[in-house]
Amino acid sequence: MKIESVDLFYLTMPEVRDVGDGSQDALVARVSAGGLTGWGECEAAPLVSIAAQVCPMSHSACKPVSASVLGQSLADVSDIDRIADLLAMESMDLLQAPHTFAGIEMALWDLLGQKLSEPVYRLLGYPRSYPKQPYASQLFGDTPEETLELSRRAAGLGYSAIKCGWGPFGRGSLADDRDQLAAAREGLGRDGTLLVDAGQIWGEDVDAAAARMDMLEEVKVTWLEEPFYGSAYESYGELARRSKSRTVRLAGGEASHNFHMAKHLMDYGDVGFVQIDCGRIGGIGPAKRVADHAVRKGVTYVNHTFTSHLALCASIQPFAGLSDHRLCEYPVSPQSVAWDMTRTHLRPDVNGEIVLPDSPGLGIEIDRDAMKRYLVDVSITVGGKTLYETPAL
Amino acid sequence: MKIESVDLFYLTMPEVRDVGDGSQDALVARVSAGGLTGWGECEAAPLVSIAAQVCPMSHSACKPVSASVLGQSLADVSDIDRIADLLAMESMDLLQAPHTFAGIEMALWDLLGQKLSEPVYRLLGYPRSYPKQPYASQLFGDTPEETLELSRRAAGLGYSAIKCGWGPFGRGSLADDRDQLAAAREGLGRDGTLLVDAGQIWGEDVDAAAARMDMLEEVKVTWLEEPFYGSAYESYGELARRSKSRTVRLAGGEASHNFHMAKHLMDYGDVGFVQIDCGRIGGIGPAKRVADHAVRKGVTYVNHTFTSHLALCASIQPFAGLSDHRLCEYPVSPQSVAWDMTRTHLRPDVNGEIVLPDSPGLGIEIDRDAMKRYLVDVSITVGGKTLYETPAL
Numbered sequence: 001m002k003i004e005s006v007d008l009f010y011l012t013m014p015e016v017r018d019v020g021d022g023s024q025d026a027l028v029a030r031v032s033a034g035g036l037t038g039w040g041e042c043e044a045a046p047l048v049s050i051a052a053q054v055c056p057m058s059h060s061a062c063k064p065v066s067a068s069v070l071g072q073s074l075a076d077v078s079d080i081d082r083i084a085d086l087l088a089m090e091s092m093d094l095l096q097a098p099h100t101f102a103g104i105e106m107a108l109w110d111l112l113g114q115k116l117s118e119p120v121y122r123l124l125g126y127p128r129s130y131p132k133q134p135y136a137s138q139l140f141g142d143t144p145e146e147t148l149e150l151s152r153r154a155a156g157l158g159y160s161a162i163k164c165g166w167g168p169f170g171r172g173s174l175a176d177d178r179d180q181l182a183a184a185r186e187g188l189g190r191d192g193t194l195l196v197d198a199g200q201i202w203g204e205d206v207d208a209a210a211a212r213m214d215m216l217e218e219v220k221v222t223w224l225e226e227p228f229y230g231s232a233y234e235s236y237g238e239l240a241r242r243s244k245s246r247t248v249r250l251a252g253g254e255a256s257h258n259f260h261m262a263k264h265l266m267d268y269g270d271v272g273f274v275q276i277d278c279g280r281i282g283g284i285g286p287a288k289r290v291a292d293h294a295v296r297k298g299v300t301y302v303n304h305t306f307t308s309h310l311a312l313c314a315s316i317q318p319f320a321g322l323s324d325h326r327l328c329e330y331p332v333s334p335q336s337v338a339w340d341m342t343r344t345h346l347r348p349d350v351n352g353e354i355v356l357p358d359s360p361g362l363g364i365e366i367d368r369d370a371m372k373r374y375l376v377d378v379s380i381t382v383g384g385k386t387l388y389e390t391p392a393l
Numbered sequence: 394m395k396i397e398s399v400d401l402f403y404l405t406m407p408e409v410r411d412v413g414d415g416s417q418d419a420l421v422a423r424v425s426a427g428g429l430t431g432w433g434e435c436e437a438a439p440l441v442s443i444a445a446q447v448c449p450m451s452h453s454a455c456k457p458v459s460a461s462v463l464g465q466s467l468a469d470v471s472d473i474d475r476i477a478d479l480l481a482m483e484s485m486d487l488l489q490a491p492h493t494f495a496g497i498e499m500a501l502w503d504l505l506g507q508k509l510s511e512p513v514y515r516l517l518g519y520p521r522s523y524p525k526q527p528y529a530s531q532l533f534g535d536t537p538e539e540t541l542e543l544s545r546r547a548a549g550l551g552y553s554a555i556k557c558g559w560g561p562f563g564r565g566s567l568a569d570d571r572d573q574l575a576a577a578r579e580g581l582g583r584d585g586t587l588l589v590d591a592g593q594i595w596g597e598d599v600d601a602a603a604a605r606m607d608m609l610e611e612v613k614v615t616w617l618e619e620p621f622y623g624s625a626y627e628s629y630g631e632l633a634r635r636s637k638s639r640t641v642r643l644a645g646g647e648a649s650h651n652f653h654m655a656k657h658l659m660d661y662g663d664v665g666f667v668q669i670d671c672g673r674i675g676g677i678g679p680a681k682r683v684a685d686h687a688v689r690k691g692v693t694y695v696n697h698t699f700t701s702h703l704a705l706c707a708s709i710q711p712f713a714g715l716s717d718h719r720l721c722e723y724p725v726s727p728q729s730v731a732w733d734m735t736r737t738h739l740r741p742d743v744n745g746e747i748v749l750p751d752s753p754g755l756g757i758e759i760d761r762d763a764m765k766r767y768l769v770d771v772s773i774t775v776g777g778k779t780l781y782e783t784p785a786l
Contacts, residue, residue: 021452048445058409268657377777
């Protein structure tokens with residue numbers, strides 16, 4: 001079949017607040033081929049990813065993403081690889097391209113799975129998918145009291161693993177951070193898995209991060225996520241060396257926009273957990289390559305997802321067949337736009353675990369009516385020519 | 394002074410052709426503060442960089458570039474660092490941000506230099522600037538005969554160093570490539586400096602690149618540029634190891650969109666030349682940091698520039714004071730949009746060398762009337778609100 005159309009839909013909450021909640025908007029990709037429709041989702045900055053899809057060519061290595069996708073044939077997995085390789089050359093100088101392609105690539109897997117009557121994880125070579133243990137992904141409260149409340153609530157909902165991130169953590173005194181951590185642990189209970197996300201707060205400052213390692217260990221934190229800029233591998237590596245005797249490991253990788261970046265964070269940054277956002281790394285294919293490398297290196301793969309269950313489902317596929325890579329990020333209280341846009345939701349089962357749909361493709365049913373309620377009208381005109389107008393859903 | 398406005402102007406040739414010529418369009422940034430005006434230029438994909446400047450916020454770490462720039466105070470060099478650090482946090486998840494900010498950042502240096510009555514290279518800490526040897530940067534011809542003609546013409550214009558790149562090189566047989574290289578050397582003459590740009594043609598395939606090393610050495614090529622994807626450090630490193638006994642060195646780095654990526658190409662990829670495009674790496678500040686690291690590592694810094702003399706002038710500043718880093722990329726036959734947009738041009742002097750203007754800031758006078766001839770009308774509307782319309786020049 002030939003790829004006939006690619007449509008992008010910008011959904012948003014009526015008000016987007018200045019907080020670290022990535023579920024406040026979404027860019028949904030719809031790809032049509034051979035009478036089938038596939039769906040995917042790009043992470044963040046919808047307008048910019050739309051522009052990358054439709055922009056005029058700057059030169060032979062700076063073409064819009066659409067140029068590498070539209071009209072291509074799609075018969076098996078090698079076609080998705082081929083389209084990704086083509087994009088890498090044709091949009092080499094278009095920085096935003098991997099974020100745009102990410103959602104489109106998910107939709108290609110969804111399409112191909114439907115055509116071949118296989119769930120995506122089987123197309124990736126996994127005979128079966130294993131249940132994952134969801135960790136409740138949430139922000140630190142503004143105060144330790146709020147954090148205590150949030151953790152208690154997540155634990156009450158049945159989560160035995162929670163991650164607290166961003167908010168005031170790392171911005172105030174050591175004592176403030178200690179209070180926040182103690183509150184998170186208290187709310188979760190003694191035995192739960194506690195994870196902490198620093199949101200790159202220390203840039204490249206290894207000392208600032210190292211000063212928190214004692215308190216992280218005191219409350220038995222499993223990983224410290226993104227202490228540094230995504231590309232500051234040396235800072236990761238140095239903190240890992242200084243923390244060799246500790247039980248807390250480093251985690252990172254969500255900013256990777258290609259396989260190599262994630263590989264380098266493992267090879268040079270010595271993280272114990274590599275976290276991949278399929279909506280940023282260019283989709284499911286490069287994420288699977290990261291999972292393969294993680295297995296070789298003894299690193300644990302985890303999805304990074306803070307948006308809809310379409311993105312969640314896509315993000316679990318690359319490590320679905322790895323029984324030892326158990327944890328999965330689970331956005332515990334997404335905004336309504338992220339929840340409403342799909343009819344299918346990956347709810348924790350009776351064991352509190354997340355199990356992928358066994359249906360062809362991604363197995364996520366879209367709710368078009370709900371999407372319409374959040375759909376934004378976008379128009380982009382260049383030189384009198386309309387390059388983008390919100391398509392019909 | 395406070396940054397009062399940032400305006401972006403999309404200029405283009407009437408027709409953009411599907412060739413590796415980056416001078417066919419331009420995104421010019423104009424920044425106003427305290428009655429002064431600074432100018433800079435972003436590399437490639439103007440529409441996408443405009444969208445990154447004006448897009449709605451997705452969440453607290455995915456804001457438009459404008460949010461980190463407008464209203465900020467600008468009194469000395471530390472303010473530019475501070476704004477760049479702010480952007481790294483506030484637009485962390487906006488992949489295109491460094492390309493957009495790059496042109497704005499150049500304009501901030503231009504502004505600050507005017508305010509402090511110093512050329513930019515002095516603000517960077519260089520007591521003086523040294524003349525550079527321009528190499529004529531051009532594409533391989535479609536045939537060896539064309540390449541011979543192009544090289545002969547560049548040599549006839551007085552260039553003692555030329556670079557041939559892209560076109561058919563690496564796409565056909567080894568014999569084809571050998572003929573191309575022989576033609577380039579013949580046109581240049583025995584003693585000139587010959588450089589070759591493979592344009593990432595071999596992806597991660599070290600063998601394919603290694604198979605060309607004999608022929609590159611036969612015609613005394615100084616560097617082989619971008620044999621691989623920009624982030625494929627291992628491929629660079631392996632080719633460098635296999636080529637230890639050779640005189641030809643590897644070059645790369647133009648794709649770096651932050652300091653770390655360029656550093657890693659030196660540290661892990663073992664390049665002999667690091668090539669930085671100030672229009673991509675986020676401007677002059679991070680490029681200077683790369684130059685400092687290159688000096689520490691014994692790597693030679695070179696600018697990457699294939700567009701206007703505004704970008705060229707900005708791109709030479711970060712290594713202006715390094716007398717041993719002699720070569721500079723010089724677009725030998727840019728499209729008229731790139732040439733016409735400035736009144737000032739950095740022409741080779743009587744010694745065939747490029748000397749930076751000694752005037753405050755970047756010292757490049759813009760030609761507004763010429764710019765108007767290439768200016769494109771762009772309009773971006775989201776949810777009924779116009780976020781961008783081409784501003785008045």
